[in-house]
Amino acid sequence: MKGNEALAEAAIRAGCKCFFGYPITPQTEVAAYLAKKLPKTGGQFVQAESEVAAINMVYGASAAGVRCMTSSSSPGISLKTEGISYLCGADLPCVIINVQRGGPGLGGIQPSQADYFQATRALGHGDSRVIVYAPNSVQEMVNVVNNAFNLADEYRMPAMILADGLLGQMMEPVEFPETETAEVKKPWATNGHGGSREHNIVNSLYLKPDVLEKSILERDKRYKDIEAKHTTAESFLCDDAELVIVAYGATARVCKSAVNASRAKGIKAGLFRPVTLWPYPKKELVAASSNAKTLLTVEMSTGQMIEDVKLAIECKKPVEFYGRTGGIIPTPAEVLAQIEKITKTLDMEGV
Amino acid sequence: MTYIIIGHYGSGKTNFACNLALKLSQEGSTAIADLDIVNPYFRTADQSEILEAAGVKLVVSKFFTSTLDIPSLTFDLGSAAAEYDNLIIDVGGDDEGAKTLGRYREALSDKPVTVLYVVNFRRYLSKTASDAAEILREIEAASGFRADVIVNNTNLAEETTAETIKDSEKECQKLSKLTGIKEIITVIPEMIDYSSDNRFTVKIIVKKPWN
Incomplete structure (x- = not known):
């Protein structure tokens, strides 16, 4: 399969039900594949009017407890960073794919790895972190997509697959392993209280410093836990x-x-x-x-x-x-x- | 003769087109046109060194690899077809890629045209004859050309074996029945020992950077 298609198929198999994106070379096949296949599995595909709109749709779907994903390439990821910070601040899980191309600015459309700083340090403002996977083959792209969804749900945070134009565009044989999709309960989701519980609120605004500090420190504990348990090499x-x-x-x-x-x-x-x-x-x-x-x-x-x-x-x-x-x-x-x-x-x- | 190479993206059109160009260049003047404006990766135009060494004229957009490497076709395929004994046209993937071909229908009508449909039955979206037939229908509708030949390019990249190709022949026969296209070419990479009717041996020209 082509790398970009493999990412898309792996997402479907990992239980992704919503995809929001906007076309950009060299990742467009991710969206093209999902446009064809995701609706057939009961999912929703939306081509948003911009990258900013797409990431905010991810925020909405994730808040409702749905496994969701967006995908873009370098300049498009820069546009998404505001939304990613909000996702971090609201403790919302999602998967973001970056099929890197050249930069800065519009850069070029050939492969690049110049978004390392952005991916590991600056996907959003504030004390925020995003889990980042860097696969090196089409097969590994398939494998890490499922891990990314599972860890994102478990730790309530975004996870990124940092690929590059070469991995996205090249053809390699793949096998889809029988994946275990972790069933994570999401009692925080705003998916209708059915008259049986309090309203859930998903939010990243805390005006009282002590409340904000508490929420940041609680999140930081989760970050430290991931650092201790989930490194791969x-x-x-x-x-x-x-x-x-x-x-x-x-x-x-x-x-x-x-x-x-x-x-x-x-x-x-x-x-x-x-x-x-x-x-x-x-x-x-x-x-x-x-x-x-x-x-x-x-x-x-x-x-x-x-x-x-x-x-x-x-x-x-x-x-x-x-x-x-x-x-x-x-x-x-x-x-x-x-x-x-x-x-x-x-x-x-x-x- | 004008040879038009169509197919699913990632089916191996470019590798086949380059091999066909190298073969035909031994028989007469040959040009190859890169019509892939959908996707700027793994294109014929990237293989200029090996093609030009064999005397194959490469016809590409004059904006190729410039700041304006954008979807644009700035060349006249009609005169290229007239000028060379053989013109090979490597079309972009799927119906999206084939749309560009439609505009050249008129210009290519003076000389006989053979349309070759490249298919890899180990591609996830073209695993069966009916999948492959549907993709072909979409391409034909978008381009206004009908395929004359099925090019069975079934492969698993470096993991291709004789078995891979053997297994695909039944599906290819089914595709032939479904589409009414009788002529089939079977592509065999040069390092693979397998004999088939109408075999076409190819070198692996489109390579990954670490090989």
Whole structure:
């Protein structure tokens, strides 16, 4: 399947009943697929008049206790951020897909990973967090959609799938696993009290500082719980690696080829790939890089995730960076050249 | 001859079109036109190096990869058809992509045209002959062209085996019955050992960046 279609089909299978979106390259097939298929499963598809409208429709559907999703690409996500902050403030679950393209501004329509800061730090104002998954294959996109819906419901917060144009557009075989859709009770939902309970109110406005602080601290506890329990990462040939590459998404596929090529030349390189970007798999990275002399972060940006890498290892080891941007995907040969350059310097220094 | 390649998006039209161009270029002057204005990823126009090395003329929008890489068709397919022995037209996916073709009906009427419908029975939305027939009907209605040949391009990317192709032949026969299209071409990637009537061996030209 095409990556974007796989995201859409996985959402249907995860019990998504409402989709609100607005077309933008390179994620349009997500909406096109759902427009055809979601109504056949008893769901609702609405092409909104704008990204801002779509995210606010998500707010409404989520408040009513319905599993819902929106999807866009970089500039469209920027438009949605106000609504995402409101969703966080009102403790509403939903899934947001970002099939990243170039930026800033209108940027380009080719793949990019330059929304890392936005996804992990700035999807909205206030003390707010969003769970962020960064799959690296069409199959993994399928797998994380269900996880995203389940965790979003469990912790009452938005979850994002951070893909990129390449993953969204490419074709790969997929299997749909028998998924367990967690049945989460939503006693807070504004879905009609039936005369048997008090009115539920979904809101993010708290004018009394002490009440607002209490709500923020309660939410922060949930954030800390997620950080403790729900990090995911993959380590590839890291055990004896002197150089550990850190990369996510499509870039990690390129880096894996480069690691294999360097191993063939006798260079001890490994790959660490975070699957969750928030929460960041810090302890997993520390473990994976325990024998490394140096780390190399590779991104389709000018260097964003590198900050989390440095924070995770508390700057105890040097972290180098290699990136391409503007829609250019680094090649395995380019990454291999970086690996060779760094390991040569290490040998010269005799570290 | 003008060859028009239509099909579901992601069915492998571009890889087939490029292979056909490379083959035909050994027999006569050949041009390939990229009509995919729906989706700017994995297009024929991205394969310019390998095509031009074989002497295939690439006809693309003059705005290709410029700041104005927008849905636009700035070329004259009628004169391209007249100028070259073979013209291959790689059309965008589905009925949305095929709409652009309609505007060239008149311009392409001077020379014989073969319309090839590319289908991958392992695609989620075209798993059965009736799904594939419905997609074809939508494309034909949008473009105003009728398909003459079914190109069975059933594959699972790198996981394709001889079995993958063998399994698809029955469904392809059904599609042939449903649509009344008698001519079938079976696409076989060069590394796969499988013999079939009307086989067309292809190189995998459209690749992922890590391969």
